[in-house]
Amino acid sequence: MSEPGAFALxxxxxRGLYFAVLExxxxxxxxxxxxxDAPSVLRLLELGLLVHHTEDASLTAVNPRSVGERxxxxxxxxxxxxxxxxxxxxALLGELTEAYDSxxxxxxxxxxxxxxxxxxxxxHRILQLQADCRAEVLLAQPGARPAAVLVDxxxxxxxRLMLENGVRAKLLYQPTARADEATAxxxxxxxxxxxxxxxxxxxxARMLVFxxxxxxxxxxxxxxxxxxxxxxxxxxxxVGVFERDWERAERARWRTxxxxxxxxxxxxxxxxxxxxxxRVIATRLGLSxxxxxxxxxxxxxxxxxxxxxxLGWQMRGSEVLPGE
Numbered sequence: 001m002s003e004p005g006a007f008a009l010x011x012x013x014x015r016g017l018y019f020a021v022l023e024x025x026x027x028x029x030x031x032x033x034x035x036x037d038a039p040s041v042l043r044l045l046e047l048g049l050l051v052h053h054t055e056d057a058s059l060t061a062v063n064p065r066s067v068g069e070r071x072x073x074x075x076x077x078x079x080x081x082x083x084x085x086x087x088x089x090x091a092l093l094g095e096l097t098e099a100y101d102s103x104x105x106x107x108x109x110x111x112x113x114x115x116x117x118x119x120x121x122x123x124h125r126i127l128q129l130q131a132d133c134r135a136e137v138l139l140a141q142p143g144a145r146p147a148a149v150l151v152d153x154x155x156x157x158x159x160r161l162m163l164e165n166g167v168r169a170k171l172l173y174q175p176t177a178r179a180d181e182a183t184a185x186x187x188x189x190x191x192x193x194x195x196x197x198x199x200x201x202x203x204x205a206r207m208l209v210f211x212x213x214x215x216x217x218x219x220x221x222x223x224x225x226x227x228x229x230x231x232x233x234x235x236x237x238x239v240g241v242f243e244r245d246w247e248r249a250e251r252a253r254w255r256t257x258x259x260x261x262x263x264x265x266x267x268x269x270x271x272x273x274x275x276x277x278x279r280v281i282a283t284r285l286g287l288s289x290x291x292x293x294x295x296x297x298x299x300x301x302x303x304x305x306x307x308x309x310x311l312g313w314q315m316r317g318s319e320v321l322p323g324e
Contacts, residue, residue, distance in 0.1 A: 010047065014040045018049055018061065026061040033059055047071075112231040115219050122216075122226045129210045130158060133167050138209040138242045140172045147182040156186075160193050169195040172204065172242070172249055175284040178267065187252070198249035201283050205241070212239050265295040272296065272312050 010018065017040040021028050030052060034041045041059070044050040048067045051060045090097075116122050130137070149155055163169060171190065177183040177199065187197045206223075208216040215238045219225035229235055271281045282292045296308065305311035 010043065010049070011040075013037060014043050017041065018044060021050065021059065021061045028059050030057045030059050112229065113234075114228045115225060116228065117225045119224060125228060126208065126216060127158070129208075129214055129216070130162060133162060133210045134165075135211050136168045136170075136209075137162070137211075138170050138207070138239065140204055140207045140242055140245065141177075142172075142174050142204055142206055144176065144180055144183060150182045150186040156189065159190060159195070163190075163194045170242075170246060171195055171197045172245060173197065173199055173252075174204075175199055175201055178252070179285060197252060198246060199252045199284075200245055200249035201280075202245070202248065204245045207238055207242065209235065209239055209242065212236070215239075265298050268292055268295040269299050272299070272308075275312065278308075 017033070017037055021033070030041075041050065045052060048070065049062055049064060051062055052058075053060060116125065159169075169190075171187070173183070173187065177187060191197050206218055210216075212235060213230065213232075215229040215235045217227050217229065217238070219227040229238070267285055268281055271284060276284070278289055278292050278296065281287075282289045285292070296311070299305075300308075300311050303311055
């Protein structure tokens with residue numbers, strides 16, 4: 001019989017010959033049948049559906065059930081051997097892999113930074129990098145992403161699969177992320193799956209870094225173009241910039257749903273209770289100082305506080321903010 005992996009069912013002519021043998025009682029003269037259709041006889045003998053008896057030069061039909069079980073057993077055994085071989089293959093090629101990684105190679109400097117101007121191609125490349133990521137991904141997202149992207153179930157499942165595969169992920173947002181319901185809900189979901197998300201009140205640049213080997217940064221102000229960087233020195237520099245920003249960023253608690261941020265005046269109240277100044281609150285929430293002043297004025301009326309110090313003191317001692 002040929003290799004199990006190459007098994008094919010009997011053809012129409014082979015099936016017809018087998019039926020003809022059965023019609024004659026399951027036993028026929030070998031010469032008579034082979035002269036009529038030698039290829040089909042050989043094929044049925046190979047499959048085991050016919051058996052040649054040399055003592056009387058006859059052919060006997062075999063029960064297809066036993067033949068099928070025998071072929072199935074061989075196929076399963078071959079499949080098991082192939083799976084074991086597949087598991088062993090990386091180790092078998094380990095010596096060659098180490099030699100390849102350690103060998104000096106001429107690098108084309110022009111290929112270490114690639115500019116891509118098509119948005120669909122940019123997205124495709126980023127998805128490929130995400131799928132190939134094995135250890136770590138760093139994401140600096142200073143601006144708001146489209147809500148449609150944040151709620152896209154396929155986007156979320158890709159991120160979840162990456163995290164479940166043991167990839168460490170750090171995501172850096174600006175304070176305005178707290179006020180955007182879609183972003184806050186996305187951050188809460190990602191945090192629940194193991195992604196670390198922080199808020200940085202200072203300006204920072206957009207970037208993505210995969211496994212500290214490939215970095216993606218905007219190549220145009222409108223983000224219509226992106227640069228994919230593989231130069232080790234440049235990637236190392238960008239990783240250093242990200243880690244510096246990450247250390248200065250603050251941890252954030254994210255809540256899902258419409259309560260992710262809460263009304264603006266309640267956010268102002270929480271920060272005021274922490275002792276932050278009006279200017280710092282404005283920066284952290286991405287609001288103007290005039291808007292923050294308006295919220296503070298409303299809070300003073302609600303709490304009947306004559307001074308800002310008195311308002312902060314009252315709110316610090318209150319466990320429940322107005323409207324909660």
